Amino acid sequence: MLNTRELKANIKRILRTDYIKTIDKAKDYEKYNALSKAIMELTIDNWDKTIEVYSNSKQAYYLSAEFLMGRALGNNLLNLGIYEEVKEVLEELNIDINDIEEIEEDAGLGNGGLGRLAACFMDSAATKNLPLTGYGIRYSHGLFKQSFKNGFQVEKADNWLKYGDPWSVRRDEDTVIVEFADCSLKAVPYDMPVIGYKTSNINKLRLFKAEPLEDFDFELFNSQEYNRAVEKKNRAEDVSRVLYPNESTAEGKTLRLKQQYFFVSAALQDLVRNFKKYHGNNFDLFKKYNAIQLNDTHPVIAIPEFMRILIDEEKVEWKKAWEITVNTFSYTNHTILREALEEWDIELYKKLLPRVYEIIKIIDGRFIRELGEEGYSYNKINSMKIIYKNKIHMAWLAIHGTHATNGVAKLHTDILKNQELKDWYELYPDRFLNKTNGITPRRWLALCNKELSGFITELLSSDSWITDLKALKELEKFAGDKSVLNKLLDIKQLKKQQLSEYIRINEGVETNPNSLFDIQIKRLHEYKRQLLNAFGILDLYFRLKENPDLDIIPRTFIFGAKAAPGYFRAKGIIKFINEIANLINNDESISNKIKVVFIQNYRVSYAEKLFPAADISEQISTAGKEASGTGNMKFMLNGTPTIGTYDGANVEMVQEAGEENNFIFGARMEELEKIKETYDPIEYYDSVKGLKRVVNTLIDGTFDDGDTGMFEDLYNSLLEGASWHRPDNYFILKDFDEYRKAQDKVDKAYRDRLGWARKCLMNLAYAGKFSSDRTIMEYAKEIWGIEAKKI
Numbered sequence: 010m011l012n013t014r015e016l017k018a019n020i021k022r023i024l025r026t027d028y029i030k031t032i033d034k035a036k037d038y039e040k041y042n043a044l045s046k047a048i049m050e051l052t053i054d055n056w057d058k059t060i061e062v063y064s065n066s067k068q069a070y071y072l073s074a075e076f077l078m079g080r081a082l083g084n085n086l087l088n089l090g091i092y093e094e095v096k097e098v099l100e101e102l103n104i105d106i107n108d109i110e111e112i113e114e115d116a117g118l119g120n121g122g123l124g125r126l127a128a129c130f131m132d133s134a135a136t137k138n139l140p141l142t143g144y145g146i147r148y149s150h151g152l153f154k155q156s157f158k159n160g161f162q163v164e165k166a167d168n169w170l171k172y173g174d175p176w177s178v179r180r181d182e183d184t185v186i187v188e189f190a191d192c193s194l195k196a197v198p199y200d201m202p203v204i205g206y207k208t209s210n211i212n213k214l215r216l217f218k219a220e221p222l223e224d225f226d227f228e229l230f231n232s233q234e235y236n237r238a239v240e241k242k243n244r245a246e247d248v249s250r251v252l253y254p255n256e257s258t259a260e261g262k263t264l265r266l267k268q269q270y271f272f273v274s275a276a277l278q279d280l281v282r283n284f285k286k287y288h289g290n291n292f293d294l295f296k297k298y299n300a301i302q303l304n305d306t307h308p309v310i311a312i313p314e315f316m317r318i319l320i321d322e323e324k325v326e327w328k329k330a331w332e333i334t335v336n337t338f339s340y341t342n343h344t345i346l347r348e349a350l351e352e353w354d355i356e357l358y359k360k361l362l363p364r365v366y367e368i369i370k371i372i373d374g375r376f377i378r379e380l381g382e383e384g385y386s387y388n389k390i391n392s393m394k395i396i397y398k399n400k401i402h403m404a405w406l407a408i409h410g411t412h413a414t415n416g417v418a419k420l421h422t423d424i425l426k427n428q429e430l431k432d433w434y435e436l437y438p439d440r441f442l443n444k445t446n447g448i449t450p451r452r453w454l455a456l457c458n459k460e461l462s463g464f465i466t467e468l469l470s471s472d473s474w475i476t477d478l479k480a481l482k483e484l485e486k487f488a489g490d491k492s493v494l495n496k497l498l499d500i501k502q503l504k505k506q507q508l509s510e511y512i513r514i515n516e517g518v519e520t521n522p523n524s525l526f527d528i529q530i531k532r533l534h535e536y537k538r539q540l541l542n543a544f545g546i547l548d549l550y551f552r553l554k555e556n557p558d559l560d561i562i563p564r565t566f567i568f569g570a571k572a573a574p575g576y577f578r579a580k581g582i583i584k585f586i587n588e589i590a591n592l593i594n595n596d597e598s599i600s601n602k603i604k605v606v607f608i609q610n611y612r613v614s615y616a617e618k619l620f621p622a623a624d625i626s627e628q629i630s631t632a633g634k635e636a637s638g639t640g641n642m643k644f645m646l647n648g649t650p651t652i653g654t655y656d657g658a659n660v661e662m663v664q665e666a667g668e669e670n671n672f673i674f675g676a677r678m679e680e681l682e683k684i685k686e687t688y689d690p691i692e693y694y695d696s697v698k699g700l701k702r703v704v705n706t707l708i709d710g711t712f713d714d715g716d717t718g719m720f721e722d723l724y725n726s727l728l729e730g731a732s733w734h735r736p737d738n739y740f741i742l743k744d745f746d747e748y749r750k751a752q753d754k755v756d757k758a759y760r761d762r763l764g765w766a767r768k769c770l771m772n773l774a775y776a777g778k779f780s781s782d783r784t785i786m787e788y789a790k791e792i793w794g795i796e797a798k799k800i
């Protein structure tokens with residue numbers, strides 16, 4: 010139970026000491042900081058206890074360049090079970106909890122799905138009392154802030170620390186030194202508590218900040234050379250300054266490699282130090298007490314770095330060190346897109362990390378010898394060498410240097426085994442496994458949709474579904490219950506009204522909550538096919554212009570997506586959709602039937618408002634390209650049917666909830682594999698009714714791209730091949746007609762209100778499999794060998 014009197018007193022005390030203010034004069038952010046710090050204080054004892062309880066058992070470590078945490082306050086209150094009480098305490102102080110929650114900046118220390126997965130895993134591990142610690146970088150600037158100017162994306166630095174950071178504790182005493190050939194840096198840990206849901210366990214996310222060994226050069230400063238005096242400090246701090254610095258130049262690439270090595274080396278030093286505290290130099294025990302997960306290839310440099318520590322510093326002999334390494338590490342593959350398989354120039358490694366490079370060479374040499382002894386051919390060996398043509402192949406190093414490689418959905422893992430990593434699967438069949446992704450039901454339902462969450466608890470007479478999501482399937486028995494179905498529709502309506510209001514304030518666009526909310530929110534990428542959605546909208550618009558009596562359900566198309574700053578074509582797609590929005594929203598004959606909104610700065614906190622308000626979820630990637638997706642699961646958990654392709658986790662989702670409750674369309678992966686050499690989009694362009702009309706808007710003057718060449722580039726990408734890409738590489742023209750038909754089915758189905766509500770209910774009822782609690786338990790049992798330890 011929360012001591013509300015003490016909490017009030019603490020908030021006031023912190024406001025006095027930190028800001029020299031009484032509560033009536035305090036700004037919202039000051040109240041937010043004071044409340045957050047007061048809540049942090051509540052966690053101290055359990056945090057210490059958790060560390061103690063974990064210390065004599067096997068622990069797992071999640072190394073990730075990204076943790077897309079979003080906001081902390083609301084989630085922590087929910088997980089501590091004190092949200093309602095705190096809300097009341099604030100009311101008594103004349104503070105609206107929503108205002109305080111809204112002032113918090115997102116911790117946007119990641120790009121998208123991969124980073125958000127890491128965040129969901131942290132929540133699930135703490136909730137399941139699993140000894141899991143996250144290691145990453147405390148970027149002072151996360152993913153850029155996005156706005157639109159004339160429909161073009163504009164990027165600004167994300168200064169998420171501007172109001173301070175009440176949820177982190179700096180631990181100077183645990184600082185370690187990371188050495189590069191040209192400099193040494195301090196890695197200063199900042200610890201964030203990861204508070205499990207209704208458990209006392211508190212796990213840790215440890216993020217390292219880069220600092221110079223010395224604050225500034227005193228002599229230079231004294232001789233009034235101010236810039237030079239702080240130059241070293243700035244260079245040092247650059248390493249943790251920003252998430253994914255531009256790598257188009259050599260300096261940019263160097264910085265990225267420095268980031269990777271920086272946090273990985275710091276993490277390994279930290280956990281080796283901790284190991285030695287309990288087990289001395291008996292490294293035979295290392296794998297018995299430690300499991301280290303590499304989230305994608307960004308932290309794969311951990312493998313040679315750990316070998317370096319064992320061999321050079323701990324004097325373990327090579328064979329034994331390698332055996333310990335392989336058995337300690339495991340690796341998650343997140344993508345099959347060729348361009349995302351990370352490779353590093355050996356020159357860069359040699360210059361920055363000569364000893365690590367040497368170790369990679371030895372690993373590679375031994376590996377090649379093994380392959381030779383196994384009778385592998387020259388060609389096969391070349392295709393599997395870790396160092397080939399002066400590049401280090403991080404994925405190869407990862408598979409060879411770990412005991413487990415996993416994909417993130419069934420389809421994705423099958424593609425790895427049978428296509429992309431076929432040779433590797435044949436070499437190490439026991440190392441490959443699947444761990445279908447999941448999402449935390451706390452943030453993605455209990456917190457972001459309190460109305461639906463409360464209703465579920467009422468229907469099931471228990472809130473145990475929040476930690477046992479499979480229990481949702483009990484909801485199926487209400488599939489014929491009119492009052493339940495109507496209540497579901499009412500809740501959806503309410504969430505749409507709330508979103509509509511938020512969009513009005515933040516985007517200055519009016520939306521009609523009585524229209525069908527059709528939502529596509531995810532990073533902007535060609536394979537995710539926002540362009541297919543855009544063509545569908547334009548086609549609908551032209552059909553309406555031709556036939557104003559066309560009977561359609563009014564729709565609001567909502568997009569949210571950031572494009573990587575250097576990804577010209579993705580930025581072109583944003584501009585194109587904004588132009589479409591401009592055309593349609595300003596056409597009075599149409600604007601009460603369709604509306605298009607591209608919301609700005611899509612991020613976790615915005616996502617929490619969008620997922621619950623969706624009528625239909627757009628998951629329309631080219632089959633075989635989306636490894637899993639997790640946004641698809643967030644919609645499902647909020648009772649939203651999917652219009653989507655057979656891709657990633659969509660396959661498993663419709664297996665659970667029934668194809669009849671979703672709208673699956675488009676070419677399957679097997680078909681695309683077969684036709685990819687001969688596919689000619691022109692055939693579709695010429696023959697599919699209405700297609701030419703929408704594609705040609707890219708070049709016929711319908712829209713203006715401000716002479717950037719963006720639209721012509723998009724047009725050419727669809728119809729003209731080049732040496733480095735095929736025309737319509739992502740089969741947009743091929744799938745267009747089926748997509749349009751699927752959308753017409755959505756329109757028809759939506760008219761039957763109870764029938765629609767039933768689809769929503771079935772999706773909700775069968776979302777249980779997609780809890781990250783299930784995923785993390787699979788990692789714990791089948792990869793890490795760790796067990797729950799409740800304090």
Ligand SMILES: *Cc1c(COP(=O)(O)O)cnc(C)c1O
Pocket residue numbers: 120121122125530531532611612613616637638639640641643
């Ligand atoms: C869930 C999530 C993603 C991942 O979405 P996908 O549709 O799976 O690509 C990306 N960004 C944010 C902010 C998210 O919450």
